Amino acid sequence: MRVTDRILQQTFLYNLEKHKVDTQNIQEQISTRSKVNRPSDSPAGTSRILRLQNQLSGVTTFQKNIESAQSYLDATALSLEGITSEVQNVLVNLASINNASVNDLNSYASKIGMSIEAMLNFANSKFDEQYLFGGTNHSTDPFVKNGSTIDASSSELNGEQKIRIATNINQKINITGNELFFPSLKQTGNLDSSSAVGSVVSNTVKVLDPDGNEYDMNISYTKTAANTYTLDYDIVDAGMTSVTSGSNTLVFNANGALSTIDGNNEESIFIEDSATGIKLDLNIKGLTEKSASAQVFSNQVQKADIFKTLLSIKEGLENGIKPNSNQVKIVEEFSQHVINKTSEAGSIMNKLSSTGELLSNQSIELQELLGNERDVDLAEAIMDLNNTQFNLDMSYKISSMILPKSLMDFL
Incomplete structure (x- = not known):
């Protein structure tokens, strides 16, 4: 293949432009780090x-x-x-x-x-x-x-x-x-998911009013449907007279964890009776449902406000x-x-x-x-810049030898 002067010139111009771009890129890298x-x-x-x-x-x-x-x-x-x-x-x-x-x-x-x-x-x-x-x-x-x-x-x-x-x-x-x-009463353990509708699990704990008087708190869980229970509580005094009571619906998810209380995403029921001064946070987050014999445990942190x-x-x-x-x-x-x-x-x-x-x-x-x-590695970048700058300078010198001269060169 015959290498013409035109091919040499085009190749040289391509390399010259490449040296310029390389030099600019390295300068930019050094300035921006x-x-x-x-x-x-x-x-x-x-x-x-x-x-x-x-x-x-x-x-x-x-x-x-x-x-x-x-x-x-x-x-x-x-x-x-x-x-x-x-x-x-x-x-x-x-x-x-x-x-x-x-x-x-x-x-x-x-x-x-x-x-x-x-x-x-x-x-x-x-x-x-x-x-x-x-x-x-x-x-x-x-x-x-x-x-x-x-x-x-x-x-x-x-x-x-x-x-x-x-x-x-x-x-x-x-x-x-x-x-x-x-006061906080935590209920833990499990309810039996395989039990029949109508099954009841009950337990009783002692609670106190601010004056130190004791009351029995009766808690029961009645199964009403699959994964669904009614929680009933009744606080009675020494004479078995009810001072406060309530009922809530509990729903457990497919994994057996408590899902909702009365349709809300909660984990406890706050009980308060103004007449006796009894306050109680009934926490049932630790109660689960699984296919096993039901057992419910109570852990009372405090007994009165x-x-x-x-x-x-x-x-x-x-x-x-x-x-x-x-x-x-x-x-x-x-x-x-x-x-x-x-x-x-x-x-x-x-x-x-x-x-x-x-x-x-x-x-x-x-x-x-x-x-x-x-x-950027500055030391390496500076060396690269020196090399590309040298190549660019040499390219400018060589250009006078291979690029065609114009009439201006002879004036």
Whole structure:
């Protein structure tokens, strides 16, 4: 094949243009510190960079969630410690009351009153404009003093606040007002899915009012259809007189887990009787349905509303009446309950701390991978620039030898 001057010229011009483009690309990479400045530079590299950037962005979001939650839990732990301190003061006073004269009871009533006020302040404490024990209620104080009573201001005190710490993992970070201050009765075990319609499973537990009076709470589960039961409860006093009762419909899903209560996606039933002061959160989240002999267990965390109990003790002392053993036991159990909740908050903090460390390591690895894919090695790039610049300069010199001369060259 004959290589003509025209072919040489075209080949030279092609290589000259290529040297120019290479030089410009390397200059751009050095100025931007990036090997990929547009998708066309490296389609596969662009795809990997976008994927790594998305992963890194997700990790950064999870880290910020954890940092915020850790501060929230620090504030929660401080409030719980404050409540524990006040309850201990109450227990010290209750122990001293046994040896106190009737004339001294007003003084103890005043001391317990101050502890109640302090506990109320801790119960309404906030962090970053959020009530620590308000559940999902952030607009009003969770607990309000109305004359001689302290009541919950919202039905949202049992709301859980959760943060996302991984793609498919949400972590609860709050201690709800209901679980901290109100009595809770947890029902666990299982109902028999193979039992006939009309089958009944029953159990009875003891509950207390703020004055320390005992009541029997009778609970029954009656099967009404497949995966469906009617929960009936009846709280009766010592004379077998009903003080409050109710009925709810429970539906379990195909996996045997509780699906709905009265058609709502809930896990507990809040029971309150204003006449006796009985409050109770009946939690049945741990109850399942499966093909096995039915067995239902009860675990009672507290037996009475702590605020109403303390107010009842205070009122009794003002009237010259010392607290009974059940009231003292309620305060003692609440003290242990707060300690347990403080430990629970600490466990959540430890989990978040461990997750945060894993995310930090993951972030470092992702940044390294992203850097390898995107960042320019300046020393290598400068050497490449020198080489391409040299090739470009030589091309300009050679051009005078192989490109055709024009009339201008002879003027």
